[in-house]
Each structure stands twice: as structure tokens, then as C-alpha cells.
Amino acid sequence: xxxxxxxxxxxxxxxxxxxxxxxxxxxxxxxxxxxxxxxxxxxxxxxxxxxxxxxxxxxxxxxxxxxxxxxxxxxxxxxxxxxxxxxxxxxxxxxxxxxxxxxxxxxxxxxxxxxxxxxxxxxxxxxxxxxxxxxxxxxxxxxxxxxxxxxxxxxxxxxxxxxxxxxxxxxxxxxxxxxx
Numbered sequence: 800x801x802x803x804x805x806x807x808x809x810x811x812x813x814x815x816x817x818x819x820x821x822x823x824x825x826x827x828x829x830x831x832x833x834x835x836x837x838x839x840x841x842x843x844x845x846x847x848x849x850x851x852x853x854x855x856x857x858x859x860x861x862x863x864x865x866x867x868x869x870x871x872x873x874x875x876x877x878x879x880x881x882x883x884x885x886x887x888x889x890x891x892x893x894x895x896x897x898x899x900x901x902x903x904x905x906x907x908x909x910x911x912x913x914x915x916x917x918x919x920x921x922x923x924x925x926x927x928x929x930x931x932x933x934x935x936x937x938x939x940x941x942x943x944x945x946x947x948x949x950x951x952x953x954x955x956x957x958x959x960x961x962x963x964x965x966x967x968x969x970x971x972x973x974x975x976x977x978x979x
Contacts, residue, residue, distance in 0.1 A: 841911040843920050850970045851922055851962060852903050858972060859898040859928065865889075875963065875973045893935045894946050900953060901928040909959065920970075921961045923978070927953040 854873055861869030862882065870882050889895055904925045911920040931948030938944065948954070961974040 841913045841918055841920070843908050843911045847920065847970065848906070848908075851906065851920070851960070854962070854970060854972060855903055855924060855926060855960070856901050859901045862886075863897045863899060865895065873972060875971050878972050878974070889932075894932050895935055896932045896948075897929070897950070899929045901926060902953070904955070916966050917963055918966075919961060919963050919973075921959060923957070923959050925955060925957050927955050929953050930956070 858870065858873050860866075861873065865886050867879075867883060867886065871879050874882065904927055905923075906925070907923040909921045909923055911918070913919070929948075929950055929952070931950040932946040933950070934944055934946050957978045959976040959978055960972055961976075962970045963973040964970045
């Protein structure tokens with residue numbers, strides 16, 4: 800809903816794919832360890848790019864609310880397990896992480912392909928947000944309330960997210976890789 804209220808320019812998702820990679824690069828050659836399946840290079844549409852941007856916001860919002868039901872709608876079962884474990888860890892430590900005011904700064908489709916009926920897209924994301932962790936046992940203003948991060952000033956994150964969808968279904972987050 801937030802995405803619909805605030806119109807932001809669509810980020811430039813230009814980038815390399817297997818079809819545009821130079822000869823001899825890793826992207827130009829299929830993996831030697833690939834499972835025997837049909838792999839076809841796929842184009843990412845404007846609608847797909849909007850969906851990726853919305854997923855970034857929706858996933859961070861559900862994470863901040865510790866909304867497992869919400870997360871389940873946006874991620875694969877493997878990512879759901881990862882998020883569930885991380886939220887359980889926070890609960891055990893009496894802390895909660897918030898990622899608020901997410902703003903996508905840059906996105907680059909690094910690769911997109913189809914294996915059988917499953918579509919994949921790997922996207923490099925650079926985004927800013929207020930990312931901070933608080934203690935649930937302390938009051939605001941007490942020493943130790945802010946465990947990590949900054950609850951006032953946004954910081955930048957650089958990650959590579961892989962999305963997947965079955966046939967023409969909705970995109971789901973299937974992997975996150977931290978980058979430097």
C-alpha cells in the first residue's frame with residue numbers, strides 16, 4: 800500500500816545477463832555443475848522490476864513487525880526458515896531489529912533465466928533505511944536500549960537478491976547475498 804501512495808521513479812535495472820556477457824566470462828558460460836535442465840535466458844520486464852522494488856519494501860516491513868505470516872507470502876520456504884530462525888534468535892536475546900524508511904537507490908539485474916517452468920532473476924540492490932536493533936528489556940533513553948545501528952540516520956546496504964517464480968506466478972525472494 801505504501802508503494803502505491805508514494806510514487807517513486809522506477810530505478811534503472813540495466814545490467815549484464817548471459818546474453819550480454821563477454822565471451823569467456825563466467826556469465827557467458829553455463830555452470831559445469833548445472834543440473835540437466837533446460838536453461839533459457841529471460842528478459843525482465845518493467846512490471847517485474849516494480850515487483851522487485853515492492854518486495855524489498857514488503858519484506859523489510861514484515862521483518863520489522865516480526866510478521867511471519869507476512870514473510871511467508873513473499874519468500875520461498877527456504878528463506879522463510881532462514882527468517883524464522885533469525886527472528887527466534889532475536890526473541891531469545893530479547894532484542895528486535897527494525898528496518899524502516901526503505902528507499903531503493905539503485906538496482907541492477909545481473910542475470911535472469913528460466914529453468915523448465917521456473918523463472919529466476921538475480922538483482923544487485925543498493926538501498927537505504929534506518930536499520931537498528933533495540934533491547935526489549937530496556938526503556939528508550941536507558942543505557943543499552945539501542946543495541947546496534949542508528950534509529951535516526953539511514954544507512955546504506957548493498958545486497959544481491961535472487962527472486963524466483965513458477966511460470967507466470969508472483970515473484971518470491973529465494974536468496975540474499977551480502978556484498979561489500
